[in-house]
Amino acid sequence: MATWQPMSSEPLFRAGVPICGKWNGQRYVVEGLLGRGANGEVYAVKAGSGDRLALKVSSASSDIALEHKILQNLQGVARGFDLGPLVFDLDDVDTKRGKAFFYVMEQVRGSSLAPFLQRRGRHWAAVLMLQVCTFLERLHQLGYCFGDLKVENCLVDEQSGRVRLVDFGGVTPFGRGVKEYTEWYDRAWWGQGSRRAEASYDLFALTMMVVALLAPDLRQKLSAMSTPNFSLLLQSAMSDPRLAPWQELLRAVWSGRVTTVGRFRERLMLLVEASLNKERQEKAADAPRDFSDWLLICSAATLVGVFCLIFL
Amino acid sequence: MWKSMKMKQILLITDGCSNKGSDPVQVARMARTAGVAINVIGIVDGGDLGSAGRREAEAIAEAGGGLSRIVEAKQLAMTMHMMTKHTMQMTIQQVVSQELKQLIGTDAEGLPPERRTEVAEMVDRLSDEAMLKLVLLIDTSASMHEKLPAVREAIRDLQIGLDVRKGSHQVAIFTFPGSATEDVRLVTGFSGTPELSRLSDALRAQGGTPTGPAIERALELFAGDRLATNNQRGEDERDGDMAAYVV
Numbered sequence: 317m318a319t320w321q322p323m324s325s326e327p328l329f330r331a332g333v334p335i336c337g338k339w340n341g342q343r344y345v346v347e348g349l350l351g352r353g354a355n356g357e358v359y360a361v362k363a364g365s366g367d368r369l370a371l372k373v374s375s376a377s378s379d380i381a382l383e384h385k386i387l388q389n390l391q392g393v394a395r396g397f398d399l400g401p402l403v404f405d406l407d408d409v410d411t412k413r414g415k416a417f418f419y420v421m422e423q424v425r426g427s428s429l430a431p432f433l434q435r436r437g438r439h440w441a442a443v444l445m446l447q448v449c450t451f452l453e454r455l456h457q458l459g460y461c462f463g464d465l466k467v468e469n470c471l472v473d474e475q476s477g478r479v480r481l482v483d484f485g486g487v488t489p490f491g492r493g494v495k496e497y498t499e500w501y502d503r504a505w506w507g508q509g510s511r512r513a514e515a516s517y518d519l520f521a522l523t524m525m526v527v528a529l530l531a532p533d534l535r536q537k538l539s540a541m542s543t544p545n546f547s548l549l550l551q552s553a554m555s556d557p558r559l560a561p562w563q564e565l566l567r568a569v570w571s572g573r574v575t576t577v578g579r580f581r582e583r584l585m586l587l588v589e590a591s592l593n594k595e596r597q598e599k600a601a602d603a604p605r606d607f608s609d610w611l612l613i614c615s616a617a618t619l620v621g622v623f624c625l626i627f628l
Numbered sequence: 629m630w631k632s633m634k635m636k637q638i639l640l641i642t643d644g645c646s647n648k649g650s651d652p653v654q655v656a657r658m659a660r661t662a663g664v665a666i667n668v669i670g671i672v673d674g675g676d677l678g679s680a681g682r683r684e685a686e687a688i689a690e691a692g693g694g695l696s697r698i699v700e701a702k703q704l705a706m707t708m709h710m711m712t713k714h715t716m717q718m719t720i721q722q723v724v725s726q727e728l729k730q731l732i733g734t735d736a737e738g739l740p741p742e743r744r745t746e747v748a749e750m751v752d753r754l755s756d757e758a759m760l761k762l763v764l765l766i767d768t769s770a771s772m773h774e775k776l777p778a779v780r781e782a783i784r785d786l787q788i789g790l791d792v793r794k795g796s797h798q799v800a801i802f803t804f805p806g807s808a809t810e811d812v813r814l815v816t817g818f819s820g821t822p823e824l825s826r827l828s829d830a831l832r833a834q835g836g837t838p839t840g841p842a843i844e845r846a847l848e849l850f851a852g853d854r855l856a857t858n859n860q861r862g863e864d865e866r867d868g869d870m871a872a873y874v875v
Contacts, residue, residue: 376714377748378744504788510788
């Protein structure tokens with residue numbers, strides 16, 4: 317059977333379609349499309365056991381196999397929390413449009429970062445970034461670069477304020493060329509270094525997440541230009557009042573003074589403390605407005621505390 | 629044999645239909661026989677890439693054993709990078725599959741998924757280490773004019789992507805039509821760091837789209853290059869040459 321060619325605009329599966337793995341015989345029912353990219357499609361599925369999972373399908377058997385292997389490596393070393401989604405089945409499926417390759421993983425739920433910040437306040441950005449830092453530090457310790465780090469690949473849990481990363485298609489062993497990337501976050505696109513997988517590559521993407529989250533119109537303006545203009549980015553970011561608390565940190569990374577996530581996190585801690593203070597003041601000002609916000613900020617403070625314990 | 633592995637690719641970037649010289653699909657078939665894979669990128673915005681142009685892009689890639697993608701000028705960089713890489717992997721995958729068939733009577737996809745992972749890791753490593761010879765064929769007909777900054781940017785970006793590979797690479801660039809008097813013009817011969825500034829002089833709007841002759845010139849360049857190396861080493865180097873395997 318020929319392999320499915322993801323040429324058409326039509327996704328491979330519709331809701332309600334059953335999928336049966338050829339080798340392992342596991343059954344899943346498609347509940348909906350979660351995302352589509354150049355390298356495959358991700359679906360929400362319900363397993364035979366009733367569990368709700370995510371299924372990534374692609375026409376490239378080797379991409380799927382390698383990604384599955386990396387995710388397995390990541391969950392094997394989890395101490396307390398998982399680096400990536402838990403992974404399960406790896407299999408093939410015959411469809412009407414040809415043979416396709418898939419793996420099944422935990423379905424990560426959460427909200428996008430931008431709307432979350434709108435609801436909770438911009439000063440939350442530091443707390444979110446701190447969590448991404450912690451994640452990256454552990455990933456880097458294992459010798460992997462995340463690669464395609466971007467706002468769209470982060471989800472935050474509304475209740476706990478906890479950030480999880482999704483789409484591990486870009487995860488690349490240090491030293492190799494980054495497998496997947498997005499231009500805005502790619503330092504090579506901006507002319508600021510190579511596309512080699514290393515800690516500083518992710519760190520650059522992290523700073524671009526800050527700009528994209530706090531100054532979205534700046535991102536729109538700069539990406540609309542036909543060629544990247546880093547000096548304009550630098551100039552705009554350094555004069556943008558919304559990025560004021562971050563300017564020193566951004567400059568430190570862009571000038572090459574800070575190259576590891578550990579150093580970045582140390583400096584970020586100061587911002588987080590300022591954010592927590594701000595939250596406290598605001599709450600004191602308009603007192604028992606919303607109890608859930610308090611819960612959220614407390615849990616975030618605990619998270620921060622736990623991270624510090626782990627690393628110090 | 630893996631150490632000295634060499635890949636040959638042509639990447640054709642166009643926004644129209646060929647209208648001059650030999651039939652590009654037929655030339656693409658010749659390329660495939662010579663072990664050169666052809667990828668085609670059709671640029672949609674602004675140009676006259678109608679359904680005929682799309683069909684032609686697909687037909688050339690299919691005859692040339694490569695891929696075709698229809699994209700906007702903005703997506704050019706990403707697409708070039710991805711296609712070059714995928715085609716290298718495809719080429720090695722074919723070789724590995726043939727070896728597997730001889731050894732155990734099945735190709736990689738006939739293996740259980742877990743065992744396939746080992747093959748995938750090997751293919752991934754080999755395609756990172758292999759030597760790549762790439763010829764870029766760039767359509768410079770009138771409608772391409774405003775997309776040329778994007779093309780230059782995409783070539784710079786491709787270079788960045790190739791630079792982080794373990795294996796070496798050499799890139800040559802042709803434009804077509806070359807000038808009023810010649811159909812195809814060699815902008816820069818095989819080089820590890822092609823001089824992109826020379827591309828801006830070469831890129832000027834001309835009439836006619838001699839796609840077939842452009843592919844022919846690329847094949848001549850590959851052939852000439854091979855003669856030269858054979859003379860130098862004075863021995864058969866087909867062992868490491870993927871040309872011997874591509875089907």
